């Protein structure tokens with residue numbers, strides 16, 4: 002994948018940078034890294050980070066130190082569908098341990114791993130602010146809440162169908 | 169009937185959009201406030217007694233009055249929408265369903281503080297909410313409430329939404345400012361305080377979403393009227409996000425005069441505990457505040473009814489009380505294991521420590537490790553004292569309060585549930601059992617029998 006924003010992405014980049022005072026373009030780093038991750042395959046390669054540094058006119062190290070600090074930036078490739086399941090107290094009280102185990106069994110992977118076909122990654126995460134709708138996970142931009150085994154089955158099915166349609 | 173100031177119109181159809189919001193009286197506070205002086209607005213907020221809803225409960229009006237006003241230096245208001253304290257999901261509710269209420273509060277507050285560029289810093293995982301907020305901002309702008317020369321007063325204001333990227337520590341206001349500047353979320357040493365040197369070294373006020381939304385009813389009804397709601401120094405209404413083992417998890421607006429018992433058992437709120445189970449314990453104000461066993465939750469050590477307000481929840485100090493905190497109300501039923509729950513929280517704080525101070529960085533790691541041993545049947549009796557010792561050495565010895573926030577849950581769990589830790593050590597083969605019953609908790613048994 003070539004590491005270069007297309008025109009639409011560049012427009013978004015310019016919109017993000019314009020929110021900050023003159024000379025403070027570095028402030029746009031977090032949002033720009035989100036944009037880069039979305040645009041370049043769901044993770045941040047060294048190449049993508051260098052490209053962001055160049056665009057924002059900052060040193061590459063300033064980008065690396067930020068990218069490694071925040072948990073939402075993936076520094077390794079991830080599956081096409083990333084299941085981020087919350088495991089913190091309030092979710093645990095409502096059975097998140099069982100849901101994590103079930104997804105692992107069903108996809109035959111452990112948390113932190115990706116299925117061999119590159120389709121799914123399972124990741125455990127800490128409280129996502131959906132404690133009242135537990136157990137839950139983040140999938141892409143949205144949350145899937147009140148998870149049950151049946152719901153997990155349906156979500157996996159839905160992802161497989163989407164992948165088939167998009168291919 | 170409970171007073172509702174923030175969520176009164178939450179169920180009006182289309183309230184997420186301008187037309188319905190305006191029709192139900194939205195943006196009146198802007199019309200009123202922009203005819204006042206900024207000082208007079210600060211005065212109203214002071215009179216209201218409004219306390220910061222982000223967790224610390226610091227009086228909002230007083231905070232506003234501290235902002236430095238050096239000649240020619242821009243000032244900024246920053247809305248803290250990082251909401252990452254386990255158990256807390258109230259700001260999300262406000263932003264998702266009543267975005268215009270927050271925008272309205274931000275316009276009035278920006279005017280009071282002299283902020284021409286106001287930022288909402290929202291946790292990155294709430295990835296769909298910036299679209300909702302930006303839509304509301306566009307609508308407000310199209311209708312003349314934002315932008316240049318608002319209502320012909322000469323006041324200019326823009327509101328921008330910035331996403332974080334997964335870091336609880338960025339809820340701490342100086343870490344948030346670092347993050348807003350495009351850096352790692354390492355908290356700053358205070359002083360200087362943000363009110364003097366905040367974002368880009370400019371005077372900055374950081375307030376929670378709910379705090380800023382509450383400015384709307386305060387301006388509409390006047391600070392004195394607002395202060396009449398509630399009790400003592402717990403004025404106005406508070407959003408509580410209730411979760412864990414209850415029948416009706418969700419976000420509730422309370423006027424801080426109701427008892428904890430009513431909040432848990434009334435159908436208007438949590439609706440009791442599912443499957444006829446008994447109440448074992450509760451963390452009433454987000455994961456950082458002390459857990460209380462049922463007996464001390466419903467009644468204070470003096471035997472008085474405990475109420476859902478700042479003073480009553482902290483009655484008894486840390487020995488027998490807790491805190492209002494962020495309003496994240498986490499209920500544990502009789503089957504739950506306090507050790508396991510504490511372990512998940514210790515893991516959370518280890519994961520979220522920014523690593524700047526050794527007591528926090530190392531201490532959170534050790535607490536998780538030891539708790540894990542105890543929970544998985546590999547603990548020793550001396551581990552319990554070691555845990556106690558570690559948490560005590562973190563508390564008060566760090567740059568920011570995350571260290572304390574990590575120490576308190578562990579301290580309270582040992583203080584009130586020591587017998588449960590010991591039981592784990594004595595019964596290693598059963599230590600991961602899920603359903604305990606109340607057998608080990610003399611205190612809980614007492615209250616349930618009563």
Ligand SMILES: Cc1cc2nc3c(=O)[nH]c(=O)nc-3n(C[C@H](O)[C@H](O)[C@H](O)COP(=O)(O)O)c2cc1C
Nearest residue numbers: 220221222248250251252339340341375376379569
């Ligand atoms: C570790 C840590 C996390 C915090 N997280 C949040 C948060 O997510 N949201 C919030 O409003 N305040 C949070 N705070 C409190 C803020 O530092 C600050 O006090 C608050 O935003 C001030 O707003 P308020 O006075 O309106 O509550 C946190 C504090 C600490 C120490």
Ligand code: SF4
Nearest residue numbers: 522524525528566568
């Ligand atoms: S207490 Fe913890 S989170 Fe806060 S500055 Fe120190 S290391 Fe970082």
Ligand code: FES
Nearest residue numbers: 087092129131132
């Ligand atoms: S604990 Fe899982 S969303 Fe809060």
